[in-house]
Amino acid sequence: MKEVGIIAWAHSEFSPRNEGMSRNELLYQVTKKVLEEAGMEIGQIDMVISASCDTVDGTSISNAYVVDEMGAYMKEESKVEEDGAYALAYAYYRLLTGQYNNCLVVSHGKISDSAPAFYTNMSCDPFLLRPLGLTGESAAALQARVYAHRFGATEEDFAAVAVKNRRLGSINPHTQLKSPVTLEEVLASPVVASPLRELTTAPVTDGAAAVIMATGEYARERGKDLVRVEGIGFSQDLYYPGNKDLSTSASAKAAAAMAYREAQVKDPLRELDFAEITEQHAFYELLLYEALGWCGPGEGRRLLAEGVTDREGEFPVNPSGGALCANPVMSAGLVRVVECCRQLTGTAEGYQLPKPVRRALAHACSGLFLQSNLAIILGI
Amino acid sequence: MSRVLDWDITVPFRWTCGPVYGRFLGGLKEKQLLGFECPRCQEVYCPPQDICPRCGGDFDPEQCRPLGEEGDLVSFTVVEANLFGPRPDDEYLRRRIHPADLGEHPLLWPPDPPYAIVMVRLDGAANNFLHLARGEDLSRLQVGCRMRAVWKEEREGFLLDLDRFTVL
Numbered sequence: 001m002k003e004v005g006i007i008a009w010a011h012s013e014f015s016p017r018n019e020g021m022s023r024n025e026l027l028y029q030v031t032k033k034v035l036e037e038a039g040m041e042i043g044q045i046d047m048v049i050s051a052s053c054d055t056v057d058g059t060s061i062s063n064a065y066v067v068d069e070m071g072a073y074m075k076e077e078s079k080v081e082e083d084g085a086y087a088l089a090y091a092y093y094r095l096l097t098g099q100y101n102n103c104l105v106v107s108h109g110k111i112s113d114s115a116p117a118f119y120t121n122m123s124c125d126p127f128l129l130r131p132l133g134l135t136g137e138s139a140a141a142l143q144a145r146v147y148a149h150r151f152g153a154t155e156e157d158f159a160a161v162a163v164k165n166r167r168l169g170s171i172n173p174h175t176q177l178k179s180p181v182t183l184e185e186v187l188a189s190p191v192v193a194s195p196l197r198e199l200t201t202a203p204v205t206d207g208a209a210a211v212i213m214a215t216g217e218y219a220r221e222r223g224k225d226l227v228r229v230e231g232i233g234f235s236q237d238l239y240y241p242g243n244k245d246l247s248t249s250a251s252a253k254a255a256a257a258m259a260y261r262e263a264q265v266k267d268p269l270r271e272l273d274f275a276e277i278t279e280q281h282a283f284y285e286l287l288l289y290e291a292l293g294w295c296g297p298g299e300g301r302r303l304l305a306e307g308v309t310d311r312e313g314e315f316p317v318n319p320s321g322g323a324l325c326a327n328p329v330m331s332a333g334l335v336r337v338v339e340c341c342r343q344l345t346g347t348a349e350g351y352q353l354p355k356p357v358r359r360a361l362a363h364a365c366s367g368l369f370l371q372s373n374l375a376i377i378l379g380i
Numbered sequence: 381m382s383r384v385l386d387w388d389i390t391v392p393f394r395w396t397c398g399p400v401y402g403r404f405l406g407g408l409k410e411k412q413l414l415g416f417e418c419p420r421c422q423e424v425y426c427p428p429q430d431i432c433p434r435c436g437g438d439f440d441p442e443q444c445r446p447l448g449e450e451g452d453l454v455s456f457t458v459v460e461a462n463l464f465g466p467r468p469d470d471e472y473l474r475r476r477i478h479p480a481d482l483g484e485h486p487l488l489w490p491p492d493p494p495y496a497i498v499m500v501r502l503d504g505a506a507n508n509f510l511h512l513a514r515g516e517d518l519s520r521l522q523v524g525c526r527m528r529a530v531w532k533e534e535r536e537g538f539l540l541d542l543d544r545f546t547v548l
Contacts, residue, residue, distance in 0.1 A: 021382075116463070128427055194457050242510055243433040
C-alpha cells in the first residue's frame, strides 16, 4: 500500500480566552506557521480538510467563513464536524487514492466566545437529554460513577491521573497549565459535578492546530522526513447513554482494534513505545488504558500506580501532559498527533522522552459519553 | 485593540417528535412511563427510540405498556458548579431562548445547582432512563438505591412532566 504521513505540524498558543485574536486570525496564524515548518507556500497545497464545529463558531457551515484564512480558496476543501484528528483520517484515505500529493489539515475552536456548557448541551437531543441541562461535565460524571462503581475505583485513583499529567505538562513549554499539582490539591479542588472536580477536568482552551500530510514520494522528492501513518481506526457507539455499558467504551475498543489490524500490531504495550490520548477527564485515561487494549477491565489504575505509563515507564501515556493541561475544542486530538510527531522526531525540547521512540498511538474522541473514538498509529 | 461584540443567537424551532417519541412523551402527560417492546428481540425500552438499539428492530408506537414508577439508581451526579451562569429572568428567556410565538413550550434553563442528574433502571426495562433529582437531601443518593417518579401538577407531553425521581 501507498506510504502516507505527516511532514509538518503546528499549533497555536493555548489560552482560556484569547482576547487578541478572532477565530479567523487564530486559523490564519496556525496555517502560516505549518507552511513555514514545511518550507512550502500555499500554492503548493493540493487540498484542505478542515475541522470545526458550527455551534462553537456560532455560524452555520462555518468553514465557508474561514476559507480565506486557511488558504483553501480555489482548492478542494472539505469540513469535518469532529476533532481535527478525524480530518487527518479523511486526508489519509484521500492521499491513499493516489490522486493527490499532499493535504493541509487544520482545526480550530474559540470556545470562549460562548461557554462550553451551552455547546455541549446543544449537542444533546431536544427530547430526552437537552431539557435535563446535561453538559460535557455532567455526562462524564455519570460515566465516572458507573466506572468507579463497577471496578471499585476511587476519587484518589482519578486524582492520581491529574497529578501525573500536570507534572508531565509542567515541563512542556507548549501547553496551557504548566504548574504541577499535588494529590491533596486535586482532592480539595471544588466539585464541578460529583465525582468530578475542577482539577480532574480539562481546562477551557481556545486554540487551533494544523498538519501537512503527504505521500512518501512527495516527501522524498522534497527531502522531507515523514512521520508515517501506519494504521487508523474509528468507531461510533450508540447515542443514548442509557442504552450502553458506560464502564468502558465499545467504540474505543473497536477503533483501536481496527488501527492495530492495519498497522499489524498484536501486542500494543510491547510494539508501541508511547501514546497520547484525549483524557478530557482524569478517569477517561484509566478507562481508555483498558479500552485501547493495554490492560484488562478495571486494571487501569494498577497500570498507573505501577508507573508503567509515567515518563520513565515502559509505556508513557501523555508525555505532553495531555488534555488535562490544554484542551483546545476541536483540536485536542490533532494536538495529540502533533505531540506524537514531536516525540518521534526528537523535537520535544525540554520534555523529550528519555528512551528512544519509533512508534506511537494518538487517540481522539468526540461526543458525550466517549461516543466516538479514533486511534492512529504513527511511526518513523 | 480588539473589540468584542456581545449578542446572543436565537433560533426558533418546532421539534417534530415522530410516532415513537411522540407516544412516549404523550404518556408522560398521562403520568405513564411507557415501555416499548421490540418486536424482534422482545426487550422493553423506557425511554424508547425509533429503532431498537440492540437488534435494529422497528418499534411499533402502539406496542407499549406502562411500567411501574420505581426503579434502581444506576448512576448519578450532583451538579454543583453553575456552568450556564446565573439564570436570566423569565422575560429574557421568553424573548431570547423561546420566543413568545412558541408559547406552549416551557422555559428551558437548567435548575440552579445543586441538583442531580440520575440514571434509573425502571423495573422491567432493559435500559436506563436519564432524569433529574432535586429539592431533597441529595446526599441520600447511592448507586443501587430505589427511586420513584414524582410528577408535575400541570403536564403537557414533555420530558419534564416528570418533575424528578426521589429516593424511596
